Amino acid sequence: MAISKKIQQLKDKFGPAIQQVDIPGDNRLIIYIDPASVKPICQYLFRDMNGRYVISIGCDDRPYSGKFQVLHNFAFDPDKILCSIISRLSGDKPKIDSISGIIPGANWAEREIKDMFGIEPVGHPYPKRLVLPDGWPEGHHPLRKDVPWNEVPEGFDETREFSFDETPEGCTVVPFGPFHPTLDEPEHFRLYVDGEFVRGCEYRGFMVHRGLEKLSETVLGYNDVPMMAERVCGICGCVHSVAYCQAVEAGAGIQVPARAEYMRTIMLEIERLHSHPMWVGLACHLVGFDTLFMQAWRIREPIMWLAEKITGNRKTYGLSLVGGVRWDLTPELKAETRSVLDKLESEWIAVVSAVSKDKNIMARTRGVGIADKALCKEMGLVGPVARAAGVDIDCRRDHPYAAYDKLDFKVIISDTADVWGRLIVRMNEVFESIKIIRQALDKMPEGPLMAEITEELPAGRLGMTSVEAPRGESHHIVITGDDNRPRRWRVRAPTYQNLQGIPAMIKDQRLADMQISLGGIDPCMSCTDRMETIDIRTGAKKVWTKAELLSLSRVNKG
Amino acid sequence: MNMIVGGAVNIGMVLVLAPFFQGVLRKVTARIQSRQGPPVKQPYLDLLKLLGKEDIESGEAPVLQRFAAYLPLAVLLTVACLVPMGFQAPLNSSGDAILLVLLLTLCGICTLLAGLASGSTYSLIGINREMMCMMTLEPLFAVAIVMGAIQKGSLRLDEVLSGAVYGPTGFALSGIAMLVIMLLAFQAFVGRAPFDISEAETEIMEGALIEYSGPKLALFHYAGMAKLVVYSALFVALFLPWGSQLPLPVSFILFWAKVLVMVLLVTTVAATHARYRIDQAIRYFAIMLVVSLVTLAAASYGF
Numbered sequence: 001m002a003i004s005k006k007i008q009q010l011k012d013k014f015g016p017a018i019q020q021v022d023i024p025g026d027n028r029l030i031i032y033i034d035p036a037s038v039k040p041i042c043q044y045l046f047r048d049m050n051g052r053y054v055i056s057i058g059c060d061d062r063p064y065s066g067k068f069q070v071l072h073n074f075a076f077d078p079d080k081i082l083c084s085i086i087s088r089l090s091g092d093k094p095k096i097d098s099i100s101g102i103i104p105g106a107n108w109a110e111r112e113i114k115d116m117f118g119i120e121p122v123g124h125p126y127p128k129r130l131v132l133p134d135g136w137p138e139g140h141h142p143l144r145k146d147v148p149w150n151e152v153p154e155g156f157d158e159t160r161e162f163s164f165d166e167t168p169e170g171c172t173v174v175p176f177g178p179f180h181p182t183l184d185e186p187e188h189f190r191l192y193v194d195g196e197f198v199r200g201c202e203y204r205g206f207m208v209h210r211g212l213e214k215l216s217e218t219v220l221g222y223n224d225v226p227m228m229a230e231r232v233c234g235i236c237g238c239v240h241s242v243a244y245c246q247a248v249e250a251g252a253g254i255q256v257p258a259r260a261e262y263m264r265t266i267m268l269e270i271e272r273l274h275s276h277p278m279w280v281g282l283a284c285h286l287v288g289f290d291t292l293f294m295q296a297w298r299i300r301e302p303i304m305w306l307a308e309k310i311t312g313n314r315k316t317y318g319l320s321l322v323g324g325v326r327w328d329l330t331p332e333l334k335a336e337t338r339s340v341l342d343k344l345e346s347e348w349i350a351v352v353s354a355v356s357k358d359k360n361i362m363a364r365t366r367g368v369g370i371a372d373k374a375l376c377k378e379m380g381l382v383g384p385v386a387r388a389a390g391v392d393i394d395c396r397r398d399h400p401y402a403a404y405d406k407l408d409f410k411v412i413i414s415d416t417a418d419v420w421g422r423l424i425v426r427m428n429e430v431f432e433s434i435k436i437i438r439q440a441l442d443k444m445p446e447g448p449l450m451a452e453i454t455e456e457l458p459a460g461r462l463g464m465t466s467v468e469a470p471r472g473e474s475h476h477i478v479i480t481g482d483d484n485r486p487r488r489w490r491v492r493a494p495t496y497q498n499l500q501g502i503p504a505m506i507k508d509q510r511l512a513d514m515q516i517s518l519g520g521i522d523p524c525m526s527c528t529d530r531m532e533t534i535d536i537r538t539g540a541k542k543v544w545t546k547a548e549l550l551s552l553s554r555v556n557k558g
Numbered sequence: 559m560n561m562i563v564g565g566a567v568n569i570g571m572v573l574v575l576a577p578f579f580q581g582v583l584r585k586v587t588a589r590i591q592s593r594q595g596p597p598v599k600q601p602y603l604d605l606l607k608l609l610g611k612e613d614i615e616s617g618e619a620p621v622l623q624r625f626a627a628y629l630p631l632a633v634l635l636t637v638a639c640l641v642p643m644g645f646q647a648p649l650n651s652s653g654d655a656i657l658l659v660l661l662l663t664l665c666g667i668c669t670l671l672a673g674l675a676s677g678s679t680y681s682l683i684g685i686n687r688e689m690m691c692m693m694t695l696e697p698l699f700a701v702a703i704v705m706g707a708i709q710k711g712s713l714r715l716d717e718v719l720s721g722a723v724y725g726p727t728g729f730a731l732s733g734i735a736m737l738v739i740m741l742l743a744f745q746a747f748v749g750r751a752p753f754d755i756s757e758a759e760t761e762i763m764e765g766a767l768i769e770y771s772g773p774k775l776a777l778f779h780y781a782g783m784a785k786l787v788v789y790s791a792l793f794v795a796l797f798l799p800w801g802s803q804l805p806l807p808v809s810f811i812l813f814w815a816k817v818l819v820m821v822l823l824v825t826t827v828a829a830t831h832a833r834y835r836i837d838q839a840i841r842y843f844a845i846m847l848v849v850s851l852v853t854l855a856a857a858s859y860g861f
Contacts, residue, residue: 289832290587358832513835
């Protein structure tokens, strides 16, 4: 109903520019458009139809259709629709109008497409290199199909350094990262600081490329990818493996058994239950309150043990395969889960009351790292960051997957738009997760854990899915392929969007607030860096000898 | 002779007990955090380990760096000789309350020197914060000492450092108000949470100390531990003198027991508070300072 209305609206407005429309499911919409109209169409979707920008994806379709493709994905949360706008571009020197001017949140995605596929975003406001390593030669695009997965390109120069933009006048540079006590993963923020105030920053990330997406379409098979997808992130791995499987299932039209859907729901919520207390603890650590940090992690520990009992691992559950799950819950495990949840709930109530009354934490987080509704819309911010700003989105309710449509839970929102709001949202989401798991344990039906898949999965189908990770929406797109592996798989982790909001959040704030502002989005760098290519061997190969290191550290002697 | 023996005892006690108190602090903190915690002797081992490491010269001005590393411990040990620790202060006749105030300020200056000498951005931010804290915080201790001097009408150490703030009656309201103020600001004097702003590991990676390692870092750590003890001793002498007139072994034991209580107090507060941001801390100190000046005025009118 809502879908046909949307299609009609677009057709009325743009007529022949809408070339072809696919409706692969009740809530999925795929529209092929004339690339020349990509800008007005996206603007109309984003502004007039109030779509939420999700991600843009490049795709090398030359072996099949001779063309490159660019997909712009939008979500219509109230109508429960995920929508993909596909432009087919020439196979030679591909170009497409940049939409970053009208949708600032598309900035990274378009730069990534430029790096990876060489598709030129025409009119991009800041077309600097984003993903590829500094020494990577121009004109070499690793995700193109004619590039082998293990190629080190001619002309790779490991000594070339990243060139930063000019420092604004009157500011000093404070380097933050790649290694810093509060960054768990290597990222570099170059902060422009005026006294104690941050005036701007430049970001250089993507330092831990592991080439996962390239591997998935060249080396691995459909059922190997979930195991790798889980290693996209150390914290929300289960989210990625479930999301990948769901995307394949959506593309290939596989129906997952009900018990498997409940298992996925339970494990996803267990993952949230370990992630949120971990974040609350870290946030306390960032503002120098180590006691609550330790207590939060102590309370979280039984959840890790529970996960280990169910799956064999504290993390990296190895749960999902295409078509179902690998682990089951015995009645004893169910009983144990319940008792762990009861304990967690009572202890968490104490933490919540301690934190919400603590004047110092309040003083350190109120009015800090502001991301209001407007910023959320522009940059496509998701998860607790958006919900703390009063944006009522949650993929579990808006784009239901697994068993969430059969369960009853609240979407926690707050209206302070600051780190304090994010803290409140995350703390209360713990209670909702407990509620969800209890219901799922009650309602879980008996039955098989895997769907029977007897035939080859059909090739060339597009499946997309959004899963609510602890940090926000994880969006996966799979285009199914031949040889028992996907043709293209793209992960958009929540931090990919949320991190782009950071410069606006920290601008004109105190340096002391930088950590907690960044911490406020619960950044997951490895998710963001999941990416493509390859170069583990050349970039970091230099081994420093002790003598060299010593001479380096003594350069300034005397 | 008394001066030398007394000085040796004071310095020795501070040097020997400082790591012990740090160990107690860590153990108690761990218990509050539901952790096992390191053994109480751990700080001794840590110091020994650091002292045994290679002494690396780095930073902008290595000579200044070395000097800045020796200075704080030296200053604190000098202060230790000016404070009565269970018996009369060893250098009682060689200094007065003003010297004491100056030496305490010098302590803060050491941190500035240390940061300047290493010249890293983080250490510069650290000393920037330290300086802001110092300017609002150091006058507070001076006010307390001056208050004692006003009550006694003398700058002599043995007069001031014997609970003088409570006046001749031993129960002056201004003295009690000052006690409360100093208790509220005490965490800041010893540089512990919630006022560990200039070192804030999660923000600026130990600030001024970022470039230090090995023996020099050990000296800084040692000075940090000694600072806790010396300031506690000062606090005890200024505000909790009761029992110092008792015969020697009793007064001595009583004194160190009081210091231990101060350390436990610091531990508890540090473990239950989040770090302030520099502007919040400065506002806090400024209020303290204004109130303390009002109290001082009240004291000079005999309240």
